[in-house]
Amino acid sequence: xxxxxxxxxxxxxxxxxxxxxxxxxxxxxxxxxxxxxxxxxxxxxxxxxxxxxxxxxxxxxxxxxxxxxxxxxxxxxxxxxxxxxxxxxxxxxxxxxxxxxxxxxxxxxxxxxxxxxxxxxxxxxxxxxxxxxxxxxxxxxxxxxxxxxxxxxxxxxxxxxxxxxxxxxxxxxxxxxxxxxxxxxxxxxxxxxxxxxxxxxxxxxxxxxxxxxxxxxxxxxxxxxxxxxxxxxxxxxxxxxxxxxxxxxxxxxxxxxxxxxxxxxxxxxxxxxxxxxxxxxxxxxxxxxxxxxxxxxxxxxxxxxxxxxxx
Amino acid sequence: xxxxxxxxxxxxxxxxxxxxxxxxxxxxxxxxxxxxxxxxxxxxxxxxxxxxxxxxxxxxxxxxxxxxxxxxxxxxxxxxxxxxxxxxxxxxxxxxxxxxxxxxxxxxxxxxxxxxxxxxxxxxxxxxxxxxxxxxxxxxxxxxxxxxxxxxxxxxxxxxxxxxxxxxxxxxxxxxxxxxxxxxxxxxxxxxxxxxxxxxxxxxxxxxxxxxxxxxxxxxxxxxxxxxxxxxxxxxxxxxxxxxxxxxxxxxxxxxxxxxxxxxxxxxxxxxxxxxxxxxxxxxxxxxxxxxxxxxxxxxxxxxxxxxxxxxxxxxxxxxxxxxxxxxxxxxxxxxxxxxxxxxx
Numbered sequence: 001x002x003x004x005x006x007x008x009x010x011x012x013x014x015x016x017x018x019x020x021x022x023x024x025x026x027x028x029x030x031x032x033x034x035x036x037x038x039x040x041x042x043x044x045x046x047x048x049x050x051x052x053x054x055x056x057x058x059x060x061x062x063x064x065x066x067x068x069x070x071x072x073x074x075x076x077x078x079x080x081x082x083x084x085x086x087x088x089x090x091x092x093x094x095x096x097x098x099x100x101x102x103x104x105x106x107x108x109x110x111x112x113x114x115x116x117x118x119x120x121x122x123x124x125x126x127x128x129x130x131x132x133x134x135x136x137x138x139x140x141x142x143x144x145x146x147x148x149x150x151x152x153x154x155x156x157x158x159x160x161x162x163x164x165x166x167x168x169x170x171x172x173x174x175x176x177x178x179x180x181x182x183x184x185x186x187x188x189x190x191x192x193x194x195x196x197x198x199x200x201x202x203x204x205x206x207x208x209x210x211x212x213x214x215x216x217x218x219x220x221x222x223x224x225x226x227x228x229x230x231x232x233x234x235x236x237x238x239x240x241x242x243x244x245x246x247x248x249x250x251x252x253x254x255x256x257x258x259x260x261x262x263x264x265x266x267x268x269x270x271x272x273x274x275x276x277x278x279x280x281x282x283x284x285x286x287x288x289x290x291x292x293x294x295x296x297x298x299x300x301x302x303x304x305x306x307x308x309x310x311x
Numbered sequence: 312x313x314x315x316x317x318x319x320x321x322x323x324x325x326x327x328x329x330x331x332x333x334x335x336x337x338x339x340x341x342x343x344x345x346x347x348x349x350x351x352x353x354x355x356x357x358x359x360x361x362x363x364x365x366x367x368x369x370x371x372x373x374x375x376x377x378x379x380x381x382x383x384x385x386x387x388x389x390x391x392x393x394x395x396x397x398x399x400x401x402x403x404x405x406x407x408x409x410x411x412x413x414x415x416x417x418x419x420x421x422x423x424x425x426x427x428x429x430x431x432x433x434x435x436x437x438x439x440x441x442x443x444x445x446x447x448x449x450x451x452x453x454x455x456x457x458x459x460x461x462x463x464x465x466x467x468x469x470x471x472x473x474x475x476x477x478x479x480x481x482x483x484x485x486x487x488x489x490x491x492x493x494x495x496x497x498x499x500x501x502x503x504x505x506x507x508x509x510x511x512x513x514x515x516x517x518x519x520x521x522x523x524x525x526x527x528x529x530x531x532x533x534x535x536x537x538x539x540x541x542x543x544x545x546x547x548x549x550x551x552x553x554x555x556x557x558x559x560x561x562x563x564x565x566x567x568x569x570x571x572x573x574x575x576x577x578x579x580x581x582x583x584x585x586x587x588x589x590x591x592x593x594x595x596x597x598x599x600x601x602x603x604x605x606x607x608x609x610x611x612x613x614x615x616x617x618x619x620x621x622x623x624x625x626x627x628x629x630x631x632x633x634x635x636x637x638x639x640x641x642x643x644x645x646x647x648x649x650x651x652x653x654x655x656x
Contacts, residue, residue, distance in 0.1 A: 056500055058656070081502035088500065092492035094327060096334040101326070108323040109501040152501070 008070075009034045009156050009187040010055060015064035017050050024050040026211035027064070032156075037178070037188040039202030041195060041296060043308050047211040048191035049089055052160050055189065056086050069155055082111055085154030087145045089161045095134030099125055099144055102133055103151055110152035119147040123177055139170025146177060157181065159190045163197060175200055193308055195296035207300060214303050219296060226302040228252055228264040228294045232272060235260035236284040244281075248274045260288060264298075320503050324511030328485065329518065342477050342519070346469050346527045353592075354462040354535050365429045368394040371409045374437070378407065381436035394418075405429040407437075458538050458623045466531035467622050468591040470524055471615035474553045475585065477523055479578055482512050482561030487574040490565075496656040505655070509562065516554045524550045528622075540625030548628060549621060549635075553614040556638045559645035560610065566652040585611035613637035 010032035017025040025047045032038045040048045053059040055066055057073040057080060066073065071080050093102055103116035113119075120126055123143040128136065136144065142162060149157060162178070163171040171194075178201050181188065192198050198205050199219045206216040215222055245254050245263065250271045252264040265271040268291055279286055300308050316322060332338055364385040369375040378386045389397065394406040398418065404426040410416035415437060419426040489495040499505060528546065531537030539546060564581060568574035588595060588602075589611035598606060606612050617634035620626040628635060 058496065058500055078502065081500070084500075086497070086500045088493060088497050090493060091497040092494060093497075094331060094494060096331045097327065101330065104318070105323045105327055106501065108318045108320045109498075109503040111502070148497075 007034050008032065008067075010038075010069075010189060011065065011067040012051070012055065013065040015051065015054060015066065016062045017047075017054060017059065018062055019050075023211050025054070025061075028206075028208070028211070028213045030206050030213065030216065032187060032189055034187050035185055036203045037182050037190060037201055039198040039205040040189070040191040040208055041193070041198040041202075041205050041300075041308075042191075042208035043193055043300075043306070046193075046208040048193075048208055049160055051208070052158055052189060052191050053088075056084065056158050057081070082152060083155045085149035085152060085157040087149045087157075087159050087162060089164065091145060093133050093141070093144065093148070095132065097133055098130050099133060099136070100129040102144060103147055106148040107151040113151045113153035116151065119151045122150055122180075123147040124173075137170070139166050139173060142166060142170070142174060143177065146174075150181075155187065157186050157188045159188060161191055161193070163192070163194065171197070195300065195308055199296055205296070207296070207303065209300075209304055215299065222296060222299045223294045226294065226299050227266070228298060228302070229266045230264075230268050230271075231292055231294060231298060232263040232265055232268070232275065233257070233260050233288070233290040234263070234275065234286060235288040236279060237287050238284050240279070240284055241282060244278055245275065248278070250274075264294075321507045321510055321514065324503075324507060325514040325518070328511055328515035331485065332481070332515070332519070342473070342481075343522060343526055346473050347530050350462075350466060350469050350527055350530060351534065353465055354531075365405075365432050366403050367429055367433050368397055368403045368406045369408075370394050370406065371415075374407055374409065374415055377440045378433060378436050380440055381432075383432055384436055405433060407433055458540070460535075462531065462535045463537050463623055464594070464619070465592065466527060466535075466537045467619040468615055470527050470550070471553065471589070471611055471618055472586065472591045473523055473527065474520075474550055474614065475557045475582065475611050477519070478516055478554050478557035479561040479564065479582060481516065482558055483565045483568075483574045483578050484571065485512070486562070486565035487568050487571055490569060490654070490656070491571065493656070499655050512562070513555065513558055516558050517551065520550055520554055521547075537622070539622050541621030541627070542625075545621050545628050546618065549614065549617050549631075552635065552638050552642070553610075553618075556610050556614070556642040556645070559642045559649060563645045563649040563652070566649045567654050569654075585609050588612065590615055607633075608637060610638055610641040613641075 008031050012031070013029045015025055015028050016023070028047075028051065030038070040051060042048050050059060054061045055068060057077055068080055069083055073080065097105070099120065100116055103119055107113060107116050107119070114122070117126075117129070120129055123146050125140060125143055125147065128140060133141065133144065146159075146162070149159075159178070163174050166174065175197070178188065178190075182201075190198075190201060202219065204216070204218055205222060206213045207222070208214070215225065217225065240261070242254050242261070245251065248271065250266045252266065254261060254263040263271070263275065272289075272291070276286065297308055300306070364383055366385045366387060367378065368387050368389045369378060370389060370391050372388065375386050375388050378384050387403065389406075391408070394403070394408075397403045398406055404419055404423060406418040408416045408418060417430045417433065419430050421427060486495075489498075495508075498508060524546070528537075528539060532539065560581065561578075564577045565574055568577060588598065588606050589609050591611075595603075595606050595612060607616075613634040617631045620631055621628070
């Protein structure tokens with residue numbers, strides 16, 4: 001097989017992996033171009049972690065091709081380990097070590113890379129260098145995990161759910177760091193079930209569900225693909241007749257969504273006044289009205305009928 | 312210490328082990344302090360001092376007067392009721408009562424060695440006072456040699472038990488904890504050679520060995536004058552072999568367990584029979600002959616027998632080949648099985 005172009009940092013082709021009777025990954029393919037941040041977005045159990053761990057050489061695939069930096073796990077594992085930076089989901093580092101000791105430990109495994117103190121500066125943990133890992137906050141622990149992924153100066157960074165379980169402020173801080181890594185020209189494969197995270201960080205996204213990739217593209221392309229510009233959510237005091245609303249110009253769909261109604265529209269400035277007028281004709285008071293531009297969440301809902309966060 | 316040495320992965324992994332251990336005060340206590348307290352307590356309880364006088368209860372004044380002539384006996388006059396109560400509660404072990412034909416009767420529990428000794432002493436005193444002449448002349452030559460007391464027996468047992476416990480607990484908990492926290496998975500995702508991860512456990516055990524073995528041995532030497540006749544080098548070699556053997560067994564026990572509870576159960580299951588059978592606190596010779604070959608084949612029996620023979624009798628390692636071979640066999644088999652079964656994630 002001819003080697004992929006050097007611009008391709010990761011090539012996954014027809015990858016399959018089954019656990020007992022569950023087909024965790026079901027024939028997916030994607031490519032990472034050097035310098036981009038590529039996101040695997042999907043709900044829990046979609047097969048994201050299995051996919052990334054196969055790419056990391058931690059889980060063997062049943063079939064398919066995984067080519068990392070032009071190398072294969074079967075033949076070049078030693079070389080690959082030197083060149084990858086890995087952050088696993090839910091790793092708890094040794095609590096009794098200090099931050100700096102942890103980085104010295106990880107740094108000792110790699111041929112080359114920044115000094116432990118330099119890696120700490122990259123994730124803004126300088127002032128915590130002598131603190132015990134057990135005493136760090138969730139966000140600080142996650143930043144330390146990132147630093148551990150960076151000590152080998154990797155050519156490719158794997159981040160598996162980097163902000164899961166963090167409070168909003170800590171997430172934002174982590175996003176800033178990842179943005180900084182992107183500016184430094186690093187290639188990143190990231191998994192997440194937060195659509196805002198994928199939208200913020202990734203140049204290109206593959207949406208995964210039940211082990212398959214059901215859509216792919218830039219965040220803009222994906223949102224445009226569902227033909228919905230905006231979402232209008234409203235609720236009323238009393239039963240509303242949806243039929244006249246559904247036939248209004250610019251309305252793609254309207255349906256009840258747990259206590260309120262969700263209306264998918266192309267143009268806000270015509271649809272919202274029309275909605276208010278229609279409710280006036282039905283003599284119903286508008287009790288709530290929210291609008292937002294279509295997001296990746298809406299893309300997922302449009303493709304699967306489910307929300308990302310549904311278990 | 313140069314930076315090049317410090318940045319070797321084996322050094323860093325061993326530092327990880329040492330730091331996790333030393334920063335856990337409980338672990339240090341159980342591994343290092345507890346054996347000293349145990350040896351001190353037991354050493355005081357079973358100290359080899361001059362035999363105490365034997366207390367006997369006597370319910371007859373004439374017999375009491377006779378027995379009082381023997382300085383070994385502490386004769387207490389009691390009514391038959393008092394004597395029966397004292398016997399039941401274990402405050403005295405022998406009651407001497409008037410017997411048939413103007414003689415005496417001994418009331419005692421014949422399964423209690425001390426009660427039998429009291430009976431023999433009382434009988435001797437009574438017979439001699441009544442005019443018995445022994446046909447054979449005997450002389451007592453008293454020797455109180457170090458090496459034959461209970462504390463001499465105990466210190467090697469505690470050293471062996473400590474080596475086993477520290478190796479199995481140390482490896483079992485650390486490995487399963489690293490697996491449970493997915494730290495092991497994270498570490499094998501780096502270029503670290505896997506044998507260094509396991510090697511760091513051995514290095515950690517060997518580094519702590521001088522303290523783990525040295526402390527109880529030194530304590531025995533200073534506090535009770537327990538000998539080390541075979542020399543420190545032989546003792547160190549035996550301790551090293553024992554520690555590696557039990558590290559391999561610990562590795563095997565921890566090879567698949569995913570929770571601390573699971574590995575704790577397994578560790579107790581493996582160690583409990585050896586605590587009882589391998590002669591830590593009392594000689595394994597007390598068990599029936601039929602099970603002796605089985606007991607001798609246990610790794611802790613081999614280790615303790617070898618340490619005891621070396622420390623107390625000065626027997627050389629060459630002469631201890633059965634014990635040494637037994638440990639090597641356990642080491643090799645456990646290590647191969649552990650490598651075969653080991654789960655890295």
